[in-house]
Amino acid sequence: MDRIVLLGVKGGPAVRKNSQMPTASLLQLVGHNIVIDCGIGVSRSCVEAGVSLLQIDVIFITHLHSDHVLELGPLLYTAWTTGLNRQITVYGPPGIAEYWDGFLQSMAFDQQIRIADEGRQPIRDLVAFHVFGEGPVASIDEIDVSALRVDHPPVTDCFALRFQTADKNVVFSSDTCYFPPLADFAKAADVLVHEAMLVAGVDALVRRTPGADRLRAHLMASHTPAADVGRIAADAAVRRLVLNHMVPIDDPDFGDADWLAEVAKTYSGPVQVGKDGMEIILNP
Structure with a gap:
């Protein structure tokens, strides 16, 4: 069964009680298990989605912000020790490559002990980086x-990804501000x-957080308001839009209806609205 499983849908690296986990996704397509981004918690979430770490074939990291790469090493290492x-x-x-090194x-220390004591093959021989x-x-x-460089300042190497087969087309935006070229990249996608x-949620966060003006400036420059997400989806004529990496995600004053209302202005x-563990079936 071809599907997407959202393993973590929270924007940002913080882990909070009763909140969602940072960014990671599982794409199961034509028999391959593909992980996109490795925020904290990805190993456990992958297993809970029914995929052993030993069954992962390919991993894509969209950029090197910690909420997208922090658990890459631990995931690979745990697969090795398993x-x-x-x-x-x-x-x-x-x-x-520098992250991996x-x-x-x-x-x-642990590698040397396990290779000597348990006869394991060196982990470097089992993981290929490109x-x-x-x-x-x-x-x-x-x-x-294929990849599209998106606009996520101050990070310059940040990429949206498109996965295409003869009959399926899935696009992940990665982190980006409103970036109109993404509509062409995602044209006619089955799922974006x-x-x-949520700008109102960001404003509420700033009001209750002393000295958060600089945070607001970063968020507004680097991320996409929900209404503009809808604009990208409409311009791309995608069949389905899934919201991911949501900021803020854990404010009890805002819920799914608020996100949907913003997107509905343009799409x-x-x-x-993404949730940890949400499954999206990719129909033929």
Whole structure:
């Protein structure tokens, strides 16, 4: 069954009681298990979605903000200590190899002990890293993957991803401000998973948080108001829009109706407000 599972839909790295988890998604397409971004909690969420870490084939990291990459190393390492005996391929932006080298250095003692004591194959032999930029990224059997550099200041290497087969087309926006070229990139997608910001919620956050003016300036420059997300979906004529990486997500004064009302200003198609564990079936 081809599907998307939202493993974490919260924007930002904080982990709070009774809130959603940071960004990660699972795409199951033509028999492949593909993870997009590895925010904290991704390993547990993947297993709860019914996919063992040993069943992951490919991982894509859209950019190097911590809420997208923090648990990449721990996920791969836990797969290794669980018995990984085949290769996992990781695609990431410039800097991803340095992240991996640093993580492995931090685990050097444990690696050496397990290789010597348990006879494990070195983890470097089981994980292949590829750096990508804008344009075609990979062909995974019947899946063609391409990337679009989006606008997420101050990060320059941040990419939306498009996964396309003969009969399915799924796009993940990554983190971005309102970026009209994304509509062409997502043209006629079956599902567009797009980050979203609720401006009224951000304003409420700033009002109750001393010294948060700089945070507001960052959010407004780097993320997409929900109404503009709807504008992208409408211009792209996507079949379904799914809101992801939502900011803010844990304010009890705002709920699904607020998100949907903003999107409805510009997009009249089907919309789902993302939740951790939400499953989106990809129909033929």
